[in-house]
Amino acid sequence: MGSRWIWRALALPGLAWLAVFFIVAFYAIISVGLGNVTTLYQPVPHWNPLDWNVGYIWEALKSVVPGGGTWHTFLRTVIYVFVAVTLSLAIGYPVAWYAARHAGRWRGPILVLLVLPFWISYLMRMFAWTNLLADNGYATRALHTLSIDTLFQKVGLLDGTDWLGGQHIAVILALVYGYVPYLILPLFAALDRIDQRFIEAARDLGASPAGAFWRVVVPLSKTGTLAGIVLIALPMFGDYYTPDLISGSPKTAILGNAINGYVQGGPDKSLGAALTLLLSAFLLIFMLYYLRVIRADQRAAAGAG
Amino acid sequence: MNEPSKPPDEGLSRRSLFRRGGALAATAGIGAALAGCENTTTPVAANGAGAGGGKGILGDPTAGGPVDSAGIPLARRDYPVVLPKLGDVVASSAKPERGGELQIYNYADYINPAVIKEFGKREGVSVRVTTFDTLDEAFSKLSTGRLEFDVIFSTPDQLSRLVGRKLVQPLNYELIPNLQKNVWPELHSPFYDVGPRYSVPYVTYTTGIAWRNDLLDFDPSKLEQPWEAFWSPQAEKYRGKVAILDDSREAPGMALMRRGVTDLNTEDPELLQRAGKDLEELNGKVGVKVSIADYETVPAGRVLLHQGWSGDMIAGVISYMPKGVKPDVLSYWYQTQGGPIFNDCICVAANAAKPVIAHRLLNYILDNKVAYDNFAGYVGYQPPLNAIDGGKLLSDGLVPKTLSQAVVTREAFANGNAYLTLSAKGLQLWDHTWTSFRNG
Numbered sequence: 001m002g003s004r005w006i007w008r009a010l011a012l013p014g015l016a017w018l019a020v021f022f023i024v025a026f027y028a029i030i031s032v033g034l035g036n037v038t039t040l041y042q043p044v045p046h047w048n049p050l051d052w053n054v055g056y057i058w059e060a061l062k063s064v065v066p067g068g069g070t071w072h073t074f075l076r077t078v079i080y081v082f083v084a085v086t087l088s089l090a091i092g093y094p095v096a097w098y099a100a101r102h103a104g105r106w107r108g109p110i111l112v113l114l115v116l117p118f119w120i121s122y123l124m125r126m127f128a129w130t131n132l133l134a135d136n137g138y139a140t141r142a143l144h145t146l147s148i149d150t151l152f153q154k155v156g157l158l159d160g161t162d163w164l165g166g167q168h169i170a171v172i173l174a175l176v177y178g179y180v181p182y183l184i185l186p187l188f189a190a191l192d193r194i195d196q197r198f199i200e201a202a203r204d205l206g207a208s209p210a211g212a213f214w215r216v217v218v219p220l221s222k223t224g225t226l227a228g229i230v231l232i233a234l235p236m237f238g239d240y241y242t243p244d245l246i247s248g249s250p251k252t253a254i255l256g257n258a259i260n261g262y263v264q265g266g267p268d269k270s271l272g273a274a275l276t277l278l279l280s281a282f283l284l285i286f287m288l289y290y291l292r293v294i295r296a297d298q299r300a301a302a303g304a305g
Numbered sequence: 306m307n308e309p310s311k312p313p314d315e316g317l318s319r320r321s322l323f324r325r326g327g328a329l330a331a332t333a334g335i336g337a338a339l340a341g342c343e344n345t346t347t348p349v350a351a352n353g354a355g356a357g358g359g360k361g362i363l364g365d366p367t368a369g370g371p372v373d374s375a376g377i378p379l380a381r382r383d384y385p386v387v388l389p390k391l392g393d394v395v396a397s398s399a400k401p402e403r404g405g406e407l408q409i410y411n412y413a414d415y416i417n418p419a420v421i422k423e424f425g426k427r428e429g430v431s432v433r434v435t436t437f438d439t440l441d442e443a444f445s446k447l448s449t450g451r452l453e454f455d456v457i458f459s460t461p462d463q464l465s466r467l468v469g470r471k472l473v474q475p476l477n478y479e480l481i482p483n484l485q486k487n488v489w490p491e492l493h494s495p496f497y498d499v500g501p502r503y504s505v506p507y508v509t510y511t512t513g514i515a516w517r518n519d520l521l522d523f524d525p526s527k528l529e530q531p532w533e534a535f536w537s538p539q540a541e542k543y544r545g546k547v548a549i550l551d552d553s554r555e556a557p558g559m560a561l562m563r564r565g566v567t568d569l570n571t572e573d574p575e576l577l578q579r580a581g582k583d584l585e586e587l588n589g590k591v592g593v594k595v596s597i598a599d600y601e602t603v604p605a606g607r608v609l610l611h612q613g614w615s616g617d618m619i620a621g622v623i624s625y626m627p628k629g630v631k632p633d634v635l636s637y638w639y640q641t642q643g644g645p646i647f648n649d650c651i652c653v654a655a656n657a658a659k660p661v662i663a664h665r666l667l668n669y670i671l672d673n674k675v676a677y678d679n680f681a682g683y684v685g686y687q688p689p690l691n692a693i694d695g696g697k698l699l700s701d702g703l704v705p706k707t708l709s710q711a712v713v714t715r716e717a718f719a720n721g722n723a724y725l726t727l728s729a730k731g732l733q734l735w736d737h738t739w740t741s742f743r744n745g
Contacts, residue, residue, distance in 0.1 A: 039377075039729055040377070040466055040469075040470075040729070041729065041732065041733070042444075042445060042448060069740075069741050069744065070744050072744075072745060073744045073745055076745065130607075134605075134607055135606070135607075159544075159592070160544045160545055160592070162544065162545035162546065164545065164607070165544055165545015165546065165592050165594075166545055166592040166593075166594065167545075247594070248548070248594040248595060248596055249545075249588070249592050249593060249594050249595070249745075250588055250593070250595065250742060250743050250744065250745040251588050251592060251745050252745070253743065253744050253745040257743070257744070258740070258743075258744045261740055261743050261744065262740065264438070264439055264441070264442065265439040265440070265441030265442065265553070266441065266553055266732075266736040266739075266740070267729075267732050267733045267736050268733075268736060268737075268740065269445075
């Protein structure tokens with residue numbers, strides 16, 4: 001009884017922190033998105049749920065369906081994030097697998113390398129690319145020497161020769177580059193936890209190495225993979241500075257850019273807040289799926305135990 | 306869908322007008338002077354008319370000028386506005402406050418730190434500059450009433466709402482003699498603040514076309530309609546290296562000027578719809594970027610053709626030329642008849658803790674030498690002072706010949722156009738034009 005009280009007390013600061021910096025802040029967005037504006041277009045938050053005005057939510061909703069003003073932006077966001085997450089998985093999974101299982105004495109150095117990107121701010125890393133990918137930048141020249149730019153042009157992934165000139169592919173690759181470390185770490189943790197004996201048992205029972213991987217490792221790492229995906233997909237959906245820095249063209253604007261545009265200035269701050277709420281609701285669907293999978297997993301584990 | 310919003314009972318609402326109206330005997334406001342004006346637009350008379358209340362704005366019968374339906378003054382060059390005098394000015398004999406911190410609210414990098422430091426030393430105060438990104442952000446934050454600044458940098462189109470929300474205080478111009486002494490006469494009593502009552506001008510600028518004359522193989526200024534450069538077939542070669550200003554007025558405004566529209570404050574939905582379409586066309590043609598970093602990207606050669614501000618080009622020369630690149634690779638064109646040209650302004654906050662020192666800073670910034678140091682040593686935006694000689698800027702080599710049009714002249718100022726306060730409806734119209742382009 002006594003120890004339980006201590007644990008509760010210990011959780012209190014964290015909960016208070018969350019309450020103040022997440023719940024209150026989020027409630028402020030709700031109150032603005034469901035509020036009104038003055039004649040000078042300054043938002044008037046409606047703190048009382050009884051006063052909520054769904055006008056802006058409705059407006060935001062109408063803008064993200066086909067034919068609406070941000071429909072293309074929304075579609076672009078979903079495609080960018082989907083492609084970027086898929087590419088991140090394709091890159092991240094083998095790295096995590098290698099680091100967890102086969103790195104041997106390189107395990108330590110590889111882990112350090114994986115953590116290294118966190119030492120430099122995301123923004124600085126993106127700024128670096130604006131110089132590397134400039135016309136006479138090192139990366140541009142290297143890509144040209146390797147004919148990668150011409151290859152990309154041939155298959156229609158690059159429009160013209162300018163990597164920073166509003167290219168979808170540049171923005172997607174920048175997203176992958178920026179977020180892939182966040183995927184690898186939870187993946188590494190999940191793969192590292194898998195009991196080697198499960199794989200050995202699969203092999204003993206006649207599974208090929210590939211079969212053991214697909215039928216034992218992949219399912220066992222499912223929660224870790226999902227956690228990694230959630231960890232990178234959520235910030236990608238809200239990102240706006242990556243397209244701003246790597247492209248700066250309306251052709252690559254995503255929802256984050258639209259929200260940023262509305263909130264930064266002009267008469268549509270409430271619409272920006274409403275769009276934020278809508279995006280949160282959209283992401284909540286995926287979040288619920290993730291939570292359900294985890295629960296099912298835990299239940300299965302408990303059942304097995 | 307959205308109920309027309311009810312303004313909270315503050316600012317320039319009609320109600321407060323009624324409450325105060327008639328308290329003072331009516332004197333001839335600017336409204337009377339306006340009656341003689343000939344113009345195509347009809348100014349709403351200084352409230353009163355139709356409202357049944359007193360004359361003037363916000364209960365000040367000496368105030369007047371065109372206002373929109375919400376009571377916000379819409380100053381135009383040919384329809385000047387006398388802003389209502391809300392509150393008392395500091396006494397001419399008031400002693401400057403000593404010690405402590407003078408708080409300034411400004412854009413980043415928009416005042417020379419050396420100038421500030423020198424002022425602080427001279428007045429025995431430390432000076433702190435807090436920065437904002439956009440004027441809208443500044444207004445929102447100031448409106449909360451929780452920020453305490455002494456000096457606020459802003460623009461004339463913001464002035465009426467700053468006054469309406471009582472965020473700035475009327476000035477005692479006896480403490481700012483440099484205004485009369487040094488500033489261009491046309492800005493002694495500008496149309497957006499007749500008197501003046503609340504502001505002094507800070508720096509001037511034009512909006513034009515900036516380009517790298519060594520990397521672009523055509524000269525936009527040689528085109529029959531230079532704004533057309535962005536839509537021209539010559540520009541298509543420079544896909545990805547063409548940019549327009551990330552600004553809800555400037556970008557649609559350029560599309561309007563391209564079509565020969567001269568009213569940069571139009572609220573005609575058809576014109577703006579076409580402007581929006583014209584901007585979208587730039588996506589396909591040149592993969593246009595939106596940016597306000599012209600001071601850096603053009604000198605660096607990352608953008609070769611940029612709708613840009615005159616002061617940004619001179620700032621580029623002062624601080625942003627890459628090693629080995631001469632400043633005369635930068636060119637600038639400005640539409641000398643009817644192009645966008647205007648000035649920024651400085652105000653004293655209503656709740657200033659050091660109003661006297663704040664007045665003294667305004668005066669200090671309008672000192673000939675200080676203003677020049679601020680301009681040529683750092684900011685790049687030219688103050689509207691008689692002592693600043695455009696020809697000398699060129700012969701001294703501060704401004705290369707290729708940027709001669711980035712020098713703001715009184716003549717251009719007299720013939721120019723400006724983006725001014727819009728009615729609430731107009732503001733939304735411009736903003737929707739802009740966001741629907743900006744969201745791709």
